[in-house]
Amino acid sequence: MTDTTSTSPTPAASGAAADINAVSLSVNGAPYNVAIATDRNLSGVLRNEMGLTGTKEGCDDCECGACMVLLDGQPINSCSYLAIQCQGREITTVEGLASRDDLHPLQRNILAAGGVQCGFCTPGMLMSAHALLETNPEPTQEEIRIGLSGNLCRCTGYAKIIEAVANTAAETPVAPPSAG
Amino acid sequence: MSFTIATSLDDALAALADGARPIAGGTDLVVGARQGKDPLPQNLVAIDRLGELARVEVTDSEIRIGAGVTHAQLMVDASVVDHCTAIADAAALVGSPATRNVGTLGGNVMNGSPAMDTGAPLVVLGATAELRTASATRTVALDELWTGPGQTSAQPGELCTALVMPARPATSGSAYVRLEYRRTMEIAVVGAAASVTLASDGAIESLRVALTAVAPTILEVTGLDDLSGSTVDDGLLASVAERASGQATPITDLRASDRYRSKMIGVMARRAVEAAAMRARGEAVAVPVNRATGVGAAE
Ligand SMILES: Cc1cc2nc3c(=O)[nH]c(=O)nc-3n(C[C@H](O)[C@H](O)[C@H](O)COP(=O)(O)OP(=O)(O)OC[C@H]3O[C@@H](n4cnc5c(N)ncnc54)[C@H](O)[C@@H]3O)c2cc1C
Ligand code: FES
Ligand code: FES
Numbered sequence: 235m236t237d238t239t240s241t242s243p244t245p246a247a248s249g250a251a252a253d254i255n256a257v258s259l260s261v262n263g264a265p266y267n268v269a270i271a272t273d274r275n276l277s278g279v280l281r282n283e284m285g286l287t288g289t290k291e292g293c294d295d296c297e298c299g300a301c302m303v304l305l306d307g308q309p310i311n312s313c314s315y316l317a318i319q320c321q322g323r324e325i326t327t328v329e330g331l332a333s334r335d336d337l338h339p340l341q342r343n344i345l346a347a348g349g350v351q352c353g354f355c356t357p358g359m360l361m362s363a364h365a366l367l368e369t370n371p372e373p374t375q376e377e378i379r380i381g382l383s384g385n386l387c388r389c390t391g392y393a394k395i396i397e398a399v400a401n402t403a404a405e406t407p408v409a410p411p412s413a414g
Numbered sequence: 415m416s417f418t419i420a421t422s423l424d425d426a427l428a429a430l431a432d433g434a435r436p437i438a439g440g441t442d443l444v445v446g447a448r449q450g451k452d453p454l455p456q457n458l459v460a461i462d463r464l465g466e467l468a469r470v471e472v473t474d475s476e477i478r479i480g481a482g483v484t485h486a487q488l489m490v491d492a493s494v495v496d497h498c499t500a501i502a503d504a505a506a507l508v509g510s511p512a513t514r515n516v517g518t519l520g521g522n523v524m525n526g527s528p529a530m531d532t533g534a535p536l537v538v539l540g541a542t543a544e545l546r547t548a549s550a551t552r553t554v555a556l557d558e559l560w561t562g563p564g565q566t567s568a569q570p571g572e573l574c575t576a577l578v579m580p581a582r583p584a585t586s587g588s589a590y591v592r593l594e595y596r597r598t599m600e601i602a603v604v605g606a607a608a609s610v611t612l613a614s615d616g617a618i619e620s621l622r623v624a625l626t627a628v629a630p631t632i633l634e635v636t637g638l639d640d641l642s643g644s645t646v647d648d649g650l651l652a653s654v655a656e657r658a659s660g661q662a663t664p665i666t667d668l669r670a671s672d673r674y675r676s677k678m679i680g681v682m683a684r685r686a687v688e689a690a691a692m693r694a695r696g697e698a699v700a701v702p703v704n705r706a707t708g709v710g711a712a713e
Binding site: 380 | 415416417419437440441444445447448449454458460462486509510511512513515516597598599
């Protein structure tokens with residue numbers, strides 16, 4: 235069924251079980267090749283095969299958003315997304331936010347506002363917030379709430395997280411619309 | 415197990431002919447499998463990269479929405495918001511941004527849940543489903559497609575490629591309202607869609623109403639023809655509400671009792687007709703209607 239123009243993952247070389255596939259994808263800009271079973275979820279592969287444990291698993295049921303990562307820039311619940319379906323695509327996790335020495339402005343602001351308590355929801359919150367600000371640099375309160383609506387926090391009561399996103403938006407200069 | 419990532423429609427149809435099941439966003443399929451409802455199918459073909467399925471096309475006679483269009487696209491696509499506003503209302507309510515980014519119209523329809531939010535809007539807009547195999551294409555009416563909770567009349571090997579609706583006069587409007595206990599990550603307690611076309615004197619020329627989560631499949635309210643010629647006033651809305659409540663056959667589950675659902679479906683039907691009529695008159699009612707009319711408002 236696989237042809238040369240298809241992006242189908244190829245069954246791994248001899249010895250592997252029939253169900254193991256070679257999958258290549260990019261995570262935070264770096265290429266990864268993994269040999270994984272078809273039914274593996276993306277969060278499990280990120281955490282166990284790639285050692286990227288910033289992405290959390292809370293419910294494993296698409297309810298809590300702790301596992302939120304970006305697939306080609308868009309938030310998805312990685313607990314319930316098949317890793318094999320990410321073949322050839324770009325994943326961004328919380329590890330991809332900070333640069334070498336500096337926290338990402340969202341990370342700095344969520345700490346400053348007191349939006350982190352146990353911290354379990356924080357990576358997922360940051361990914362949803364990051365995707366929101368990328369597409370909507372000046373969100374209203376309502377838009378921030380909708381943007382974070384797939385992320386549960388059991389500690390903070392949300393107000394300080396929303397404040398952190400608003401503060402980040404406020405301190406980030408928005409490029410003026412180009413003339414003409 | 416096998417997993418193919420289709421890069422062309424022919425690829426996908428060939429894989430289906432070989433026994434594979436389609437996966438689009440996986441928000442029903444993968445979530446259901448992980449919950450232990452149905453194991454993941456042995457052979458899957460991913461259809462989420464097919465540009466052919468991800469288009470919205472408008473001609474003078476019809477609006478064609480590809481089965482692969484995501485809820486995130488539906489809620490903002492100008493053609494959908496203009497011509498099929500009820501579908502945009504529904505898509506904007508689905509899950510969270512993460513659900514809407516990958517969940518598709520085709521997945522919603524083919525999953526066959528009586529609580530699917532795009533179902534009632536599609537019915538009132540007169541949609542048919544286009545089903546394709548490697549060798550044939552057929553068009554199926556939605557009431558023939560949905561045969562029971564989680565069941566469709568689609569044959570193995572058939573791919574839903576599009577939902578197709580006739581173009582409607584400029585004096586038409588549609589809306590979808592759903593009763594929810596919280597504003598997000600919710601399933602319809604009940605929901606109602608309406609489409610209204612008004613005559614030049616402002617009276618009703620045609621009216622369709624369909625209901626979510628009150629029967630084994632999406633339920634169209636029948637016997638509304640005698641309302642043609644009426645103006646959209648309290649009497650008309652009360653009559654629609656009564657018929658919707660009367661025709662619903664809801665169940666009791668942990669989310670609501672059958673009696674509560676029967677009562678509330680009238681309220682939702684009334685609000686849907688009201689909003690659809692406002693849109694038909696050219697009055698702005700923001701998408702989704704739920705927020706605009708205060709259903710589920712938190713503040
Ligand atoms: C957290 C969460 C919240 C949700 N909230 C809502 C909600 O508010 N309202 C609502 O209606 N739904 C909701 N859903 C359900 C789901 O997101 C939608 O039904 C969605 O539209 C499914 O689309 P998908 O592309 O993910 O389908 P998939 O899971 O990929 O597929 C679903 C089924 O349809 C079949 N299929 C998919 N595409 C096609 C096609 N083109 N032709 C033939 N068969 C096909 C698959 O084989 C499978 O059987 C929610 C789900 C989750 C996880
Ligand atoms: S772990 Fe994915 S949504 Fe909870
Ligand atoms: S800080 Fe504990 S869940 Fe949000």
